[in-house]
Amino acid sequence: MPLRVAVVGAGPCGSLVGRLLAKRGHEVFLLEEHAEVGRPRHCTGLVSRDVPSYYGMTGKKAHILEEFSEAELIYGSRSLVLKLEPSAVALEREGFELELANMASEAGVRIRFGERVTQVRTNSEGRREVVSEARGMKENVDVDAVVDCGGAREGLAGLQYEVEGNGPSIPQVYFERGIPREYFYWVVPQGEGRYLVGTAGRGAVKRKLDAFMGSQMLKERLEVAKVVRAFGGIVVIKPPSSPYSSRFQGVLAAGDAANQVKITTGGGLAFAAASASALADAINRGDIWRYASWFKRRKNLIKAYAFLRHVYIWLPPSTMEMAFNERMQDYLTGHPLLFDQHWEYFVNSAPAILAALIARARG
Numbered sequence: 510m511p512l513r514v515a516v517v518g519a520g521p522c523g524s525l526v527g528r529l530l531a532k533r534g535h536e537v538f539l540l541e542e543h544a545e546v547g548r549p550r551h552c553t554g555l556v557s558r559d560v561p562s563y564y565g566m567t568g569k570k571a572h573i574l575e576e577f578s579e580a581e582l583i584y585g586s587r588s589l590v591l592k593l594e595p596s597a598v599a600l601e602r603e604g605f606e607l608e609l610a611n612m613a614s615e616a617g618v619r620i621r622f623g624e625r626v627t628q629v630r631t632n633s634e635g636r637r638e639v640v641s642e643a644r645g646m647k648e649n650v651d652v653d654a655v656v657d658c659g660g661a662r663e664g665l666a667g668l669q670y671e672v673e674g675n676g677p678s679i680p681q682v683y684f685e686r687g688i689p690r691e692y693f694y695w696v697v698p699q700g701e702g703r704y705l706v707g708t709a710g711r712g713a714v715k716r717k718l719d720a721f722m723g724s725q726m727l728k729e730r731l732e733v734a735k736v737v738r739a740f741g742g743i744v745v746i747k748p749p750s751s752p753y754s755s756r757f758q759g760v761l762a763a764g765d766a767a768n769q770v771k772i773t774t775g776g777g778l779a780f781a782a783a784s785a786s787a788l789a790d791a792i793n794r795g796d797i798w799r800y801a802s803w804f805k806r807r808k809n810l811i812k813a814y815a816f817l818r819h820v821y822i823w824l825p826p827s828t829m830e831m832a833f834n835e836r837m838q839d840y841l842t843g844h845p846l847l848f849d850q851h852w853e854y855f856v857n858s859a860p861a862i863l864a865a866l867i868a869r870a871r872g
């Protein structure tokens with residue numbers, strides 16, 4: 510039976526959930542608090558080559574700026590080059606999101622801009638009522654089901670500068686030196702002499718990023734001519750606890766709203782697509798427990814990523830230094846990184862990583 514469904518948030522996750530439901534004949538309202546899709550931008554948009562296809566996008570529709578078959582890891586004066594397979598791409602994030610919203614609307618989703626959902630309640634007839642604020646007025650929508658795809662609620666503050674200049678042709682990750690480490694810094698080429706330089710942290714992130722911008726380590730690799738703009742958002746670093754929204758009672762959530770993020774990097778576009786598809790599938794089949802059991806398996810995987818992040822935070826500088834050696838480089842050259850599956854990669858690589866550390870320790 511077709512349902513009336515309200516989806517909170519027209520980010521990548523909400524647009525995909527909405528489209529998958531509308532395609533199956535449900536009447537879908539997508540409520541977005543901003544006046545347009547994709548702005549303000551928060552994300553770097555570095556994903557594996559496969560991610561656009563998870564959203565049903567191919568060719569020009571995917572809004573790819575650059576493609577990379579390698580990335581560089583930098584620790585002090587040492588560096589390692591990772592092979593990436595599949596390759597990674599830098600997305601033109603605003604265009605990517607707009608495309609997704611257009612695809613949703615073509616499938617029949619009704620997108621209502623400038624409507625911020627403030628409350629979801631159950632009315633006297635037992636139906637769900639979504640209360641939103643639009644231009645200072647309260648609006649109500651009566652629906653059978655509500656889905657929260659409204660993005661991250663808590664995490665680290667992520668900040669990045671879009672700069673013009675002359676720098677690397679592949680993404681770079683700069684690791685922090687002290688322990689505990691909060692995060693890392695990144696430089697991601699955007700094509701045509703543009704780069705995103707960013708980091709995340711709990712406090713004073715701007716100060717941290719400005720210090721990195723002024724550091725010799727960066728200056729040696731990126732010559733900044735002009736800072737074009739600054740933007741950022743919340744980077745999720747906590748594994749999910751339940752498939753339900755933390756802000757709307759009894760409402761199922763997906764994407765960042767459900768902490769569906771690869772916690773090692775803060776990358777969430779691949780996981781948002783997976784959770785959107787799983788949730789839409791469960792609603793389409795009329796079996797929400799299907800989503801609950803998918804979520805349980807996924808929760809364990811994301812916990813594994815959280816564990817890897819923890820290892821990174823507490824790894825002593827001496828071990829970090831040891832890890833940047835020729836034997837490790839040889840291993841990485843022969844074993845391309847699976848961008849969306851760090852966990853499997855690290856598990857498979859553990860013996861080689863240990864061997865490289867021991868070789869280094871022995872001199």
Ligand SMILES: Cc1cc2nc3c(=O)[nH]c(=O)nc-3n(C[C@H](O)[C@H](O)[C@H](O)COP(=O)(O)OP(=O)(O)OC[C@H]3O[C@@H](n4cnc5c(N)ncnc54)[C@H](O)[C@@H]3O)c2cc1C
Pocket residue numbers: 517518519520521522523540541542543547551552553554555556624625626627658659660661667668669707741742743744763764765766770775776777778779781
């Ligand atoms: C600094 C930074 C860098 C990142 N870099 C990468 C990267 O390189 N690769 C990667 O894969 N991921 C990256 N991410 C993560 C990625 O941006 C998210 O995982 C992804 O956007 C999640 O999509 P989403 O649709 O769940 O949430 P969002 O993209 O956050 O979308 C949520 C939408 O809901 C709307 N909304 C929120 N509340 C309401 C409300 N009450 N009513 C109506 N609308 C509402 C918002 O306006 C927004 O449009 C990064 C994140 C940050 C902060």
